């Protein structure tokens with residue numbers, strides 16, 4: 001965002017190296033593990049259409065971040081769906097450790113009909129705006145939306161996107177970065193290919209899995225591999241080093257009503273946050289439409305590029321009880337020390353390799369089968 005020369009330089013690096021990630025709305029192996037997973041039912045419609053372009057609901061099932069230093073790009077993959085009704089996917093990125101806005105100001109760049117500032121503090125009326133968890137101070141904003149599907153003509157929908165700097169003291173640069181119409185609403189693909197700032201965005205809206213719309217049976221987000229994909233040159237974000245953290249949520253058309261679909265996820269059982277954090281609406285106000293703090297909500301409503309695998313409940317190398325990176329004789333010794341019933345008789349405690357509810361002779365047999373080096 002600093003200069004076109006910088007962007008050109010980054011693009012030059014990208015074209016001279018193998019690009020493992022393709023921005024197409026489908027998950028690439030190079031993303032590694034998901035860093036966030038949804039546990040809350042969507043309050044903005046369960047997506048059931050199965051079409052690549054349009055969707056009848058919005059859900060954020062999982063979040064992946066790839067900081068590709070070799071190619072100079074930040075990649076974000078959010079599995080799920082963005083309803084093709086011009087609801088918004090708002091993404092706040094904390095990529096500079098000692099800068100940014102923990103409490104969103106309202107003198108940031110005017111992008112998407114001033115939608116970013118609509119979420120910020122209302123200084124005239126002394127209303128606070130959106131505030132983030134302690135320690136999370138975003139430095140960059142991306143918002144994207146999709147709509148305009150015409151079933152009669154069989155055209156659309158089209159995705160649109162805006163980016164903006166979030167500088168510590170406001171101001172900065174923002175821009176509309178283009179549109180990506182679908183080549184075919186049901187089976188086609190799309191791409192926003194921003195040649196000014198070097199960003200790329202795409203959606204594949206075909207997911208029908210992930211969370212449900214039923215709070216009593218929310219399901220969960222693991223396993224969904226299509227959704228919203230974004231690439232931003234790291235130079236535009238002012239990134240120098242360190243992990244990159246993201247807070248992403250589905251919002252209403254006017255950036256004025258936050259859904260239940262937030263990553264990092266809201267506490268299980270949560271509903272839509274609305275404008276006040278409780279499902280109410282403050283949208284009649286020019287700014288400060290969003291007037292709650294994620295710090296008041298349990299858990300971290302952000303996730304980090306260096307976080308653990310959000311979808312792994314099992315250890316990466318079962319049987320490697322002494323963390324030697326291989327399952328061998330040393331682990332038999334560790335197993336013997338663990339002999340006895342699991343706490344409360346709950347199967348699957350450390351050493352209970354056969355899920356019998358106790359660590360016993362049966363687990364020695366299971367351990368012998370696992371003998372060998374851990375997967376790389």
Ligand SMILES: [Ca+2]
Pocket residue numbers: 021022023024025026027028229
């Ligand atoms: Ca991809």
Ligand SMILES: [Ca+2]
Pocket residue numbers: 094095096097098099100101136137138139
């Ligand atoms: Ca920051």
Ligand SMILES: [Ca+2]
Pocket residue numbers: 133294295296297298299300301
């Ligand atoms: Ca929180």
